[in-house]
Amino acid sequence: MKIKKTEFGIIDQQIVYEYILSNSNGLSLSVITYGGIITKIIMPDKTGKLEEITTNMTTLDEIVKARPFHGSIVGPVAGRISNARYKEDEEVIELVKNESSNTLHGGPTGLDTKIWDADTMELDNEIQLQLTTELPDGENGFPGNVKVKVTYTLNEADEVSIHYEANTNKKTLFNPTNHVYFNLTGDYHETVYDHELQINSNQYAPLKEDNMPTGELKAVKDTPFDLREGKRLETVILNKNEEISSRNGLDHPFLLDHSTSEPSVKLTHNGSGRVVEVETDSEAIVVYTHNKAQESETGKDRSLGEHTGVTLETQQLPDAVNLENFGSVWLEPGHPFESTTTFKFSLMD
Structure with a gap:
């Protein structure tokens, strides 16, 4: 196993580094110190x-210019907070709006915009990239100085x-x-229509027109959101269901079982034989099927068309702070936050 460090670019007179973690099986993970962004994951297909x-x-x-969130660490609060506010006891905490009347992905300067400090660790069967940063008290309206640590680990089990990890000196979120975003074809010009997605979820959260959850949790049974046995993504993305068609694909939270x-x-992608399995201690996952094209300034060849990726965002249910029965996203002094999500890469038998 090995780690390689290179310069990726410069922002605000600070060098942004890219760390490439590789194992002996051909699997590699590349992460930059800006936003803790996964720039790429490389793996073999069934032919090697x-x-x-x-x-x-x-x-x-x-x-930096597009802020597409691709591969980034999102926070302090992933997803949307309705009306950019919440209540702590009787006090209303006002946040900065950055998507209509809502706060999206932590506001204008979330974790994805930070230049993180980085350390590496090499062990017998795994290597780690440890990133740390701090969110100052009051940034985007969120209380507390929040110290954040994110550790990426690659092992020989692929x-x-x-x-x-996070700690705060004031009660916050x-x-x-x-x-x-995954595209297991190995060609970012291709859609993910021929991927099969399976989610171990009995309930999903319906959305309002502004993509905020209604506050309900509905059974997936007998709906296009029933992915318990796995479905070809084409049949889901192009489904005539109003909730899906009005968004040109999935952008929905699922409560995990x-x-x-x-x-x-x-x-799963049959053509390449590639498989990604996700294990998480998070209570939910938001699935977004890249429903809008992302143009590239470096040329059309690098532009990302609609439905050319699918992101699997493990987290607590969106807008939980404003909705009963959506769980807790409170972070309090003396009660550190910890959570782990693991992606297991393999080839079909």
């Missing part, structure tokens, strides 16, 4: 051909794990995720 199985912008300038030994999520 190594290809990128994630999608992203090409340069640091593009990433697993990539993301471990989140914390609900992070990673926004990595942790009562079974099945993976939380399984993404």
Whole structure:
């Protein structure tokens, strides 16, 4: 196993580094210190051909300008907070709006915009990239100085794990995720229509027109959201269901069923033979099928068309702070936050 460090770009007179973690099986993980962004994951297909199985912008300038969230650490609160506010006891906490009347992915300067400090660790059968940063009290309206540590680990079992830790000096909110997009074809020009997605979930959260959850949890049975046995993504993305068609695909939260030994999520591509299984201690996952094209300034060849990726955002249910029965996203002094999501990469038998 090995780690390679290179310069990726410069922002605000600070060098942004890219760390490439590789194992002996051909699996590699590349992460930059800006936003803790996964720039690429490379793995072999069933013939042994190594290809990128994630999608992203090409340069640091593009990433900063477009802020597409591809592969980034998202927080302090992933997803949307309705009306950019919440109540703590009787006090209303006002946040900064950055998507209509809502706060999206932590606001204008979330974790994805930070230049993180980095350390590496090499063990017998795994290597780690440890990233740390701090969110100052009052940034985007969130209380508390929040110290955040995210550890990326690659091992010889072809697993990539993301471990989140956070501490605060004031009661605040914390609900992070990673926004990595998968395209197992190895060709980012291709759609993910021929991927099969399986989610171990009995309930999903319906959305309002502004993409905020209604506050309900509905059974997936007899709906297009029933992915318990796995479905070809084309049949889901192009479904005539109003909730899906009005968004041009999935952008929906699913409550995970942790009562079974099945993976939380399984993404499969028959053509390449590639499989990604997701294990997480998070209560939910938001699935977004890249419903809008992302143009690249470096040329059309690097533009990402609609439905050319699918992101599997493990987290607490969105807008939980404003909705009963959606769980807790409170972070309090003396009660550190910890959560782990693991992606297991393999080939079909």
